[in-house]
Amino acid sequence: MTASSQSVEPFDLVIFGGTGDLAVRKLLPALFHRFVDGQIPASSRIVGVAREALDDAGYRAQLREALIGICEAGKLDVFLQQVFYRPLDARKDDGWDDFAAFIGAQPEHIRVFYLSTSPELFVDICNRLGQYKLNQGASRVVLEKPIGRDLASANQINDAVGKVFSESQTFRIDHYLGKETVQNLLVLRFGNALFEPLWNSAHIDHVQITVAETLGVGHRGAYYDRAGALRDMVQNHILQLLCMVAMEPPSSLAPDAVRDEKLKVLHSLKAIDDSNAAQLTVRGQYRAGVAEGASVPGYPDELGNSKSNTETFVALKAEIANWRWAGVPFYLRTGKRLPSRVSEIVVTFKPVPHSIFSADAGQLAQNRLVLRLQPDEGVKLWLTIKHPGPGGLRLRHVPLDMSFAEAFGVQQPDAYERLLLDVVRGNPTLFMRRDEVEAAWRWAGPVLAAWSASGEAPRPYTAGSWGPSAAVALIERDGRTWNEDSE
Numbered sequence: 001m002t003a004s005s006q007s008v009e010p011f012d013l014v015i016f017g018g019t020g021d022l023a024v025r026k027l028l029p030a031l032f033h034r035f036v037d038g039q040i041p042a043s044s045r046i047v048g049v050a051r052e053a054l055d056d057a058g059y060r061a062q063l064r065e066a067l068i069g070i071c072e073a074g075k076l077d078v079f080l081q082q083v084f085y086r087p088l089d090a091r092k093d094d095g096w097d098d099f100a101a102f103i104g105a106q107p108e109h110i111r112v113f114y115l116s117t118s119p120e121l122f123v124d125i126c127n128r129l130g131q132y133k134l135n136q137g138a139s140r141v142v143l144e145k146p147i148g149r150d151l152a153s154a155n156q157i158n159d160a161v162g163k164v165f166s167e168s169q170t171f172r173i174d175h176y177l178g179k180e181t182v183q184n185l186l187v188l189r190f191g192n193a194l195f196e197p198l199w200n201s202a203h204i205d206h207v208q209i210t211v212a213e214t215l216g217v218g219h220r221g222a223y224y225d226r227a228g229a230l231r232d233m234v235q236n237h238i239l240q241l242l243c244m245v246a247m248e249p250p251s252s253l254a255p256d257a258v259r260d261e262k263l264k265v266l267h268s269l270k271a272i273d274d275s276n277a278a279q280l281t282v283r284g285q286y287r288a289g290v291a292e293g294a295s296v297p298g299y300p301d302e303l304g305n306s307k308s309n310t311e312t313f314v315a316l317k318a319e320i321a322n323w324r325w326a327g328v329p330f331y332l333r334t335g336k337r338l339p340s341r342v343s344e345i346v347v348t349f350k351p352v353p354h355s356i357f358s359a360d361a362g363q364l365a366q367n368r369l370v371l372r373l374q375p376d377e378g379v380k381l382w383l384t385i386k387h388p389g390p391g392g393l394r395l396r397h398v399p400l401d402m403s404f405a406e407a408f409g410v411q412q413p414d415a416y417e418r419l420l421l422d423v424v425r426g427n428p429t430l431f432m433r434r435d436e437v438e439a440a441w442r443w444a445g446p447v448l449a450a451w452s453a454s455g456e457a458p459r460p461y462t463a464g465s466w467g468p469s470a471a472v473a474l475i476e477r478d479g480r481t482w483n484e485d486s487e
Ligand code: BG6
Pocket: 175, 213, 232, 343
């Protein structure tokens, strides 16, 4: 057994929203992969909870059908023996006595309650767990994003959950923090002498963070239309990535050492509000077009509401007002129905101060460090070299390329695999602390308020394009372009 596949202590993991999309598409497959790797002790139980009237056999059959394509049948059946189901409605009494008896009253046993439901139910569920004393000892609660839809509602949820579970028992998940490249960013920055001296406004020209998806909102329209791209992706995933790029070196990887540094970045973000939102942000909404070779409807048709003002795309220019980053723009963009699925962080260094090469040699390009989160996770460092061979001195821009799959020949684990086991181990380093969520809402709130005060509709863009042309103008106005490798 390798060091990475050490078994964790026995645990019970209860997934509220156990028949939902996230549970079936992400959480159960993640647990299955950890099971195959030998990390899940045989006495551990995974318990799906939802309102549907199912029993263990019915739930297992549902999961089997959903997972069979990605999992090996023999192993899957063994795994499913550790999976159970209890029907429950957070707002009704039925079933809770039975559920509490099933979980049992052993406070020293690790019990993880994963709330993969709408945030409106978080408080009801936590209150029930408290009422049945399931919040004691080694119990933990995992809160899926979004936590609220603004600062006030996030505070309400955090206050109410905080009455039942202490902060150290509360794991606010942001699955982007579990992605391999994000972990690697930490190691790259703080495990090499090369980057840190250059990691500041004297040497870095700008940073881009792109999270592009080809999918539309599909059947998640009811949730998405109330959220939009800023709440769904920027307030959490993208800001967390920005923090990992921009934070000061923490003194160790102790959870609070890392989270303290991220929090300082969030506090240093310059406000975007009524006074500057029109210059610094672009909102878009997709219209009918082509995605992955097929015609797809526009957002209003998909949603069945032609009046929706929800953005499915956002691009913005953020700035961090501190010594390290003053004057370095962070261009952020995310959207649904873009031409390719790509998430990456691009750090562009400043040009060399003086060129000694003649114009015939070709253009000198700026060095870029590209951290690719998906697909094909890896890191590329773009350098200028001489084109090999005779023919005069010609400059070439080439990547030092480290694709993780090629270099290590392994499939990268899904972010949820790492994060779920971190909860079982009780390690909150890669989870958001309450004050981080609040600081992120404090920054996002004025952006949302400015948009709603302007009364402007999001700009339409054709599905399969890179968003409204204004998003290109946002960066080109500053004499820069979006990274072309991703486009
Ligand atoms: C989720 C968002 O948090 O992240 C979704 O709610 C989005 O809208 C998803 O599609 C993207 O995650 P990933 O890991 O597929 O990039």
